[in-house]
Amino acid sequence: MSDGPSYGFDTLQIHAGARPDPATGARQTPIYQTTAYVFRDADHAAALFNLQEVGYIYSRLTNPTVAVLQERIATLEGGVGAVCCSSGHAAQIMALFPLMGPGLNIVASTRLYGGSVTQLSHTIKRFGWEARFVDFDDLDAVKAAIDDNTRAIFCESIANPGGYITDLDAIAGVADGAGLPLIVDNTSATPYLCRPIEHGATLVVHSTTKYLTGNGTVTGGCVVDSGNFDWSASDKFPSLSAPEPAYHGLKFHETFGNLAYTFHGIAIGLRDLGMTMNPQAAHYTLMGTETLSLRMERHVENAEKLAAWLEADPRVDFVTYAGLKSSPYYERVERICPKGAGALFTVAIKGGYDACVKLVNGLEIFSHVANLGDARSLVIHSASTTHRQLTTEQQEAAGAGPNMVRFSIGTEDADDLIADLDQALTKAMN
Amino acid sequence: MTKNPSDELLRKILTESKVFACVGLSMNPVRPSYFVARYLSLKGFKVIPVNPGHAGKMLFGQEVRADLASIPADSTVDVLDVFRRSEHVLPIVTDALARLPGLKTIWMQIGVENAEAAALATEQGVQVIQNRCPKIEYQRLFGELRMGGFNTGIISSKL
Numbered sequence: 001m002s003d004g005p006s007y008g009f010d011t012l013q014i015h016a017g018a019r020p021d022p023a024t025g026a027r028q029t030p031i032y033q034t035t036a037y038v039f040r041d042a043d044h045a046a047a048l049f050n051l052q053e054v055g056y057i058y059s060r061l062t063n064p065t066v067a068v069l070q071e072r073i074a075t076l077e078g079g080v081g082a083v084c085c086s087s088g089h090a091a092q093i094m095a096l097f098p099l100m101g102p103g104l105n106i107v108a109s110t111r112l113y114g115g116s117v118t119q120l121s122h123t124i125k126r127f128g129w130e131a132r133f134v135d136f137d138d139l140d141a142v143k144a145a146i147d148d149n150t151r152a153i154f155c156e157s158i159a160n161p162g163g164y165i166t167d168l169d170a171i172a173g174v175a176d177g178a179g180l181p182l183i184v185d186n187t188s189a190t191p192y193l194c195r196p197i198e199h200g201a202t203l204v205v206h207s208t209t210k211y212l213t214g215n216g217t218v219t220g221g222c223v224v225d226s227g228n229f230d231w232s233a234s235d236k237f238p239s240l241s242a243p244e245p246a247y248h249g250l251k252f253h254e255t256f257g258n259l260a261y262t263f264h265g266i267a268i269g270l271r272d273l274g275m276t277m278n279p280q281a282a283h284y285t286l287m288g289t290e291t292l293s294l295r296m297e298r299h300v301e302n303a304e305k306l307a308a309w310l311e312a313d314p315r316v317d318f319v320t321y322a323g324l325k326s327s328p329y330y331e332r333v334e335r336i337c338p339k340g341a342g343a344l345f346t347v348a349i350k351g352g353y354d355a356c357v358k359l360v361n362g363l364e365i366f367s368h369v370a371n372l373g374d375a376r377s378l379v380i381h382s383a384s385t386t387h388r389q390l391t392t393e394q395q396e397a398a399g400a401g402p403n404m405v406r407f408s409i410g411t412e413d414a415d416d417l418i419a420d421l422d423q424a425l426t427k428a429m430n
Numbered sequence: 431m432t433k434n435p436s437d438e439l440l441r442k443i444l445t446e447s448k449v450f451a452c453v454g455l456s457m458n459p460v461r462p463s464y465f466v467a468r469y470l471s472l473k474g475f476k477v478i479p480v481n482p483g484h485a486g487k488m489l490f491g492q493e494v495r496a497d498l499a500s501i502p503a504d505s506t507v508d509v510l511d512v513f514r515r516s517e518h519v520l521p522i523v524t525d526a527l528a529r530l531p532g533l534k535t536i537w538m539q540i541g542v543e544n545a546e547a548a549a550l551a552t553e554q555g556v557q558v559i560q561n562r563c564p565k566i567e568y569q570r571l572f573g574e575l576r577m578g579g580f581n582t583g584i585i586s587s588k589l
């Protein structure tokens with residue numbers, strides 16, 4: 001936003017959004033554990049309620065600890081602003097809410113976190129919204145799925161459960177051609193590995209529950225706006241371009257320019273949907289972001305070692321990790337996420353469903369949990385857990401078939417992880 | 431695209447200026463120009479509205495002026511804030527340079543740019559900001575946007 005000095009990622013992940021506390025000089029960002037904020041006087045209150053001034057009113061809308069995290073993630077992603085919310089799933093609803101209405105649809109990648117497939121294929125129907133799932137490697141199919149009622153394109157950068165990298169530049173080209181915003185879930189990559197806005201994304205969503213927090217303590221989500229989409233170019237986005245009755249007929253885009261989407265997220269989204277992040281959660285996630293690059297480097301280094309070891313093991317059929325030369329997506333790593341293909345991958349185990357269950361039971365260091373992006377290495381048999389609600393066809397499209405185990409590689413000693421896998425694979429084959 | 435002004439320059443303009451003349455200011459409270467001008471007046475700037483359609487009315491405690499010539503000589507305008515389309519800017523700037531002694535800055539709002547007018551002003555030692563909004567810059571530089579989770583670009587370990 002300015003022409004001042006530009007800083008590197010390692011500096012920004014510690015400093016962006018934060019300053020010493022103006023009241024006490026506290027150097028670390030305090031946890032502002034308060035619900036409400038005192039107005040200076042009646043005029044100040046009125047200016048805040050009319051969106052004439054930005055400030056703190058009530059913590060459903062804004063909170064000083066959460067605001068630091070919002071600015072930090074917005075900065076790391078190269079966006080103009082961000083709204084944090086209570087979980088990654090909340091962030092997805094918050095991201096879509098200003099764009100959607102009954103009868104409208106989004107075009108989404110088949111390769112998504114299972115919970116997102118469920119949210120988008122079933123739950124959003126109750127709002128009258130529809131998601132059309134398409135193979136995002138087939139650009140013609142993406143184009144064909146778009147119609148007059150489409151309001152967004154949705155995908156993950158590095159897709160959970162791993163191994164797939166979306167060609168963001170190509171998809172952004174399709175979205176652009178159709179005059180639609182591209183929403184990218186960047187949870188598995190983090191802005192350290194991938195910056196979707198640089199590839200043409202309009203909005204970036206996160207489950208901050210994962211790598212941004214980094215140690216499995218709190219759930220959270222975030223919606224970052226690039227500030228690059230012209231909401232007034234068509235009449236498709238009236239929440240942003242048309243007069244807003246709840247604010248005396250103010251038009252968000254006209255009034256707030258490229259900050260409109262974020263203003264709307266606070267003034268309408270958080271105000272009325274209330275999926276707010278609490279300041280304690282923001283605190284834990286802020287602690288996590290301070291070491292993001294350091295952790296991601298180790299996550300990637302370990303993932304590369306383990307994926308290569310597993311691929312060479314005779315008890316394994318194949319490994320889907322885009323960081324392996326054997327991956328059809330290896331070429332995309334350099335362009336989309338040059339610092340590494342993340343630390344999530346799936347492994348096809350010889351012996352199918354039963355061997356997968358035994359492998360998971362036999363591991364001592366890896367934890368069997370429905371999570372990813374923890375400092376601890378994690379394992380899950382997606383078909384019997386996170387992707388259980390999906391049909392076998394959907395499971396396979398998402399890379400979560402019955403013979404597949406998903407790993408989220410932590411930051412422990414790679415040799416210890418390999419030894420653990422080795423002994424558990426032996427148990428699985430018996 | 432015009433060159434981005436430095437944060438230091440924007441800070442200097444927004445702290446040292448006292449009087450803004452807003453050309454093309456709307457009297458409609460949900461129009462962006464009204465929003466900006468009201469904000470500036472709330473922050474303690476004297477805002478002189480310039481709009482021939484509403485001359486003589488009062489806004490933010492000041493009389494609306496028909497044109498720059500009608501601004502009384504005792505109100506030294508520091509910043510001319512232009513809310514007109516780019517193609518209308520040149521005559522406004524020419525007029526301002528002739529009639530407003532003491533003018534230090536010409537500020538063109540977001541979407542407003544005019545290279546010829548900018549060159550003319552710069553030649554006469556008047557600072558030019560283009561395609562920016564003083565409200566947003568004020569909110570960004572003095573901590574307000576930070577409260578909303580916006581990317582302010584400000585990194586500082588100072589209190």
Ligand SMILES: Cc1ncc(COP(=O)(O)O)c(C=O)c1O
Nearest residue numbers: 087088089113160187207209220
């Ligand atoms: C890629 C991705 N997006 C979204 C989510 C949902 O996030 P949350 O669990 O914080 O609601 C997850 C959670 O596993 C995820 O992996």
